[in-house]
Amino acid sequence: MGSARSVWITCSDSEPRRHGRGRPDEGVKLIPGPEQRGGSQRPLTVVQVLPALDSGGVERGTLEVAQALVRAGHRSIVISAGGRLVPTLTAAGSEHLSWPLGVKSPWTLRWIPRLRRLLERERVDILHARSRMPAWVAYLAWRGMTAPGRAHLVTTVHGLYSVNRYSAVMTRGERVIAVSEAARDYLLRYYPELPQERVLVIPRGVDRAEFPYGYRPPEPWLQVWRREYPQLHDQRVLTLPGRLTRLKGHGDFVELIGRLRHRGLPVHGIIVGGAGSRGWRYRNELIRARDAMGLQDAITLLDHRADVREIYAVSDLVLSLSWQPESFGRTVLEALSIGVPVVGYDHGGVGEILGRVFPAGRVPARDLPALEARVEALLREPVAVPETHPFTLQQMLQDTLDLYWRLAGDISGAGPASVPRRP
Numbered sequence: 001m002g003s004a005r006s007v008w009i010t011c012s013d014s015e016p017r018r019h020g021r022g023r024p025d026e027g028v029k030l031i032p033g034p035e036q037r038g039g040s041q042r043p044l045t046v047v048q049v050l051p052a053l054d055s056g057g058v059e060r061g062t063l064e065v066a067q068a069l070v071r072a073g074h075r076s077i078v079i080s081a082g083g084r085l086v087p088t089l090t091a092a093g094s095e096h097l098s099w100p101l102g103v104k105s106p107w108t109l110r111w112i113p114r115l116r117r118l119l120e121r122e123r124v125d126i127l128h129a130r131s132r133m134p135a136w137v138a139y140l141a142w143r144g145m146t147a148p149g150r151a152h153l154v155t156t157v158h159g160l161y162s163v164n165r166y167s168a169v170m171t172r173g174e175r176v177i178a179v180s181e182a183a184r185d186y187l188l189r190y191y192p193e194l195p196q197e198r199v200l201v202i203p204r205g206v207d208r209a210e211f212p213y214g215y216r217p218p219e220p221w222l223q224v225w226r227r228e229y230p231q232l233h234d235q236r237v238l239t240l241p242g243r244l245t246r247l248k249g250h251g252d253f254v255e256l257i258g259r260l261r262h263r264g265l266p267v268h269g270i271i272v273g274g275a276g277s278r279g280w281r282y283r284n285e286l287i288r289a290r291d292a293m294g295l296q297d298a299i300t301l302l303d304h305r306a307d308v309r310e311i312y313a314v315s316d317l318v319l320s321l322s323w324q325p326e327s328f329g330r331t332v333l334e335a336l337s338i339g340v341p342v343v344g345y346d347h348g349g350v351g352e353i354l355g356r357v358f359p360a361g362r363v364p365a366r367d368l369p370a371l372e373a374r375v376e377a378l379l380r381e382p383v384a385v386p387e388t389h390p391f392t393l394q395q396m397l398q399d400t401l402d403l404y405w406r407l408a409g410d411i412s413g414a415g416p417a418s419v420p421r422r423p
Helices: 057-071 086-091 106-121 132-143 167-171 181-190 219-228 250-262 280-292 308-313 330-337 348-357 368-380 393-408
Strands: 008-011 045-049 075-080 095-098 126-129 152-157 175-178 199-201 236-241 267-272 299-302 317-320 342-345
Touching: 045 057, 045 106, 045 132, 057 075, 057 086, 057 393, 086 095, 106 132, 126 132, 126 393, 132 152, 132 167, 152 167, 152 181, 152 393, 175 181, 175 393, 181 199, 181 348, 236 250, 236 308, 250 267, 250 280, 250 368, 267 308, 280 299, 308 330, 317 330, 317 368, 330 342, 330 348, 342 348, 342 368
Parallel strands: 008 095, 045 075, 045 126, 075 095, 126 152, 152 175, 175 199, 236 267, 236 317, 267 299, 317 342
Antiparallel strands: none
């Protein structure tokens, strides 16, 4: 498709509607489309399914891949229950179908025939499932189709899910994307029946134009920040980003601030993250724990913020203290990308990123004395963060679209395409 390609706006379960043309995001290099790759490769139709498009790593990755597909001249369809990111998705040229595939109920399976009809009618090349309940709908719809001309099924393991039959659907893809080596190791350890050659590691990435090394907030932002939070004046700022759930380690963070203040260090802790519909009780629990330690003036709780990049930039250190291993660690990578040191528990994807980018920030998980010592050492003698790292958004998008291309080359159903594991 050339420059006259139509794009799409959101709709319900009826036919999509054409509406104008989207604009590519600035800062991300365009991935060559069919016309730039010799003209022999046809445009693809790719469907991504997930529960909703509100916030989070799964949602952001879906949006980024959708935008890259449109920039490259392909057709992008996203199916979810909707959310605040839908206008951004459709403005960039993707279609959106408002189907609640993420509801954990047997009634959700009623969408299987409708999805199968969509796949057949629109001649979809790639069906990409990014979450477990939508993956069940996708897998059952896909399995009921005849092989010649059938879309190829891709799944992405974004989290280290509980190991059971419900989670096992994420291993049913013809190719299974693991967002880190930690995610790959989890898959091969707990699902030994999954052939290694079907697993492809494509790490998440950040846009270096959005998170440039050495970034400093503009002066108007700084003026507002200083006016709203005067308690940060002359303090060393430690920031813990992430949604308010117990597993994110906020309790360890409160304990850390208390220990450092007891040692006479002028530190102030900032907790940045939304409580969601069910997190306010936990938020109040954190406030009570903070106040019981006499840290009312030493820890500030902020809700979900759109200016997290600026908050990273005014921080002396960013923390990642999840009690359980995570599959990746986007906040860690965002902070490191702009040159802000990160201290985090050395497990899962966070330990993997720190090991490759900032080893000085690794701390044994749940070891509070070691955490205290490492933070104090970095505050007293800072260690520079390297200016470059391999976890870029452009690399992630290129690897994902390359996977789509290789699978689509076998759309006849002759057999699984050969896609080697990323070294």
